[in-house]
Amino acid sequence: MLEKLKDIEHAGLEALQAVQDEAALEAWRVTHLGRSSDLMVVFSGLGGLSKEERPVVGQRANEVKNALEAAFADKAGGLRQAALKKSLEVEQLDVTLPGRKIPAGRLHPETQTMRELYHVFGEMGFQVYRSREVENDEFNFQLLNFPVGHPARDMQDTYFIEGGGSSDNPIILRTHTSPGQIRAMRWLSAMAPDNPPPVRIILPGMCYRFEQVTNRHETQFDQLEGLAIGPGITFSDLKGTLADFARRMFGQNTRTRFRASYFPFTEPSAEFDVECFICGGKGCAVCKGTGWLEIGGCGMVHPVVLKNGGYDPERYTGFAFGLGPQRMAMLRHHIDDIRYFWQNDLRFLEQF
Numbered sequence: 001m002l003e004k005l006k007d008i009e010h011a012g013l014e015a016l017q018a019v020q021d022e023a024a025l026e027a028w029r030v031t032h033l034g035r036s037s038d039l040m041v042v043f044s045g046l047g048g049l050s051k052e053e054r055p056v057v058g059q060r061a062n063e064v065k066n067a068l069e070a071a072f073a074d075k076a077g078g079l080r081q082a083a084l085k086k087s088l089e090v091e092q093l094d095v096t097l098p099g100r101k102i103p104a105g106r107l108h109p110e111t112q113t114m115r116e117l118y119h120v121f122g123e124m125g126f127q128v129y130r131s132r133e134v135e136n137d138e139f140n141f142q143l144l145n146f147p148v149g150h151p152a153r154d155m156q157d158t159y160f161i162e163g164g165g166s167s168d169n170p171i172i173l174r175t176h177t178s179p180g181q182i183r184a185m186r187w188l189s190a191m192a193p194d195n196p197p198p199v200r201i202i203l204p205g206m207c208y209r210f211e212q213v214t215n216r217h218e219t220q221f222d223q224l225e226g227l228a229i230g231p232g233i234t235f236s237d238l239k240g241t242l243a244d245f246a247r248r249m250f251g252q253n254t255r256t257r258f259r260a261s262y263f264p265f266t267e268p269s270a271e272f273d274v275e276c277f278i279c280g281g282k283g284c285a286v287c288k289g290t291g292w293l294e295i296g297g298c299g300m301v302h303p304v305v306l307k308n309g310g311y312d313p314e315r316y317t318g319f320a321f322g323l324g325p326q327r328m329a330m331l332r333h334h335i336d337d338i339r340y341f342w343q344n345d346l347r348f349l350e351q352f
């Protein structure tokens with residue numbers, strides 16, 4: 001019997017050496033330490049042994065059982081270590097691998113142009129004044145010298161907000177940034193009604209018109225308007241400011257020209273052109289051979305507008321100008337269709 005136990009121990013330990021994974025280890029446990037294993041058969045047969053044999057065989061059987069269990073625990077620990085090591089090797093994080101690149105966003109071409117304009121006018125002493133996009137007829141038209149029924153209103157078809165305002169002063173989406181002129185002037189003149197401070201602001205932002213959408217016209221577009229008011233401001237100041245702006249924006253040698261025009265809120269009024277920065281004035285497809293590009297409108301602030309803003313037209317004069325940032329971006333980047341700006345097509349936006 002003792003010989004048999006020696007064989008059991010030997011066979012068990014030998015078989016354990018061949019075990020390579022958890023499944024084989026469990027199979028080994030069932031075979032060598034399980035209820036019907038040879039070792040357990042020895043235990044259950046102890047009762048049939050003689051009084052002398054029983055303690056000797058029993059003790060030896062316990063020794064074999066302990067040895068096999070210890071070997072089993074040892075092996076299990078070894079397998080766990082090996083598995084851990086393997087998983088560490090397989091799932092190893094290689095910090096030298098280049099990471100996945102996060103695509104960089106960029107500013108919309110319109111935003112880029114706007115920021116460039118802020119920068120240029122900021123250097124020239126203008127502050128940004130933001131005004132509301134939802135306006136009423138009074139501020140968008142009447143106070144700017146467009147009385148009800150004025151023919152110039154036809155140039156600016158409007159979106160009306162239902163249920164707001166009154167029949168003679170409906171709520172509308174602003175058709176230009178100019179109502180901000182009145183709001184800014186009133187805000188400033190309210191600080192010192194008898195002696196209002198000078199004004200030097202730019203008013204950027206979205207405007208809305210009920211337009212037939214074409215490659216040149218959209219129902220929403222940005223404007224950037226400038227306003228300067230103070231004692232003794234003349235048309236020369238306007239020309240000098242816009243000429244300086246053109247040089248800062250388009251290059252030191254850029255020439256400018258003014259053509260007489262009409263706007264209800266300025267008098268006199270002018271269209272403002274810069275020498276074509278694509279061909280240098282020689283004439284090309286972008287300037288349609290003229291050598292000049294239309295950039296915006298301007299003029300001396302109408303006395304009625306000054307008065308509506310709280311500035312005495314006897315003491316104060318001023319000038320205003322309006323630019324189309326999108327048109328500027330279109331000219332610069334040879335964009336031939338204004339509708340690209342708000343379509344959010346990445347194939348367009350990624351080019352800037």
Ligand SMILES: [Zn+2]
Pocket residue numbers: 276277278279280281282283284285286287288289291292
């Ligand atoms: Zn040109």
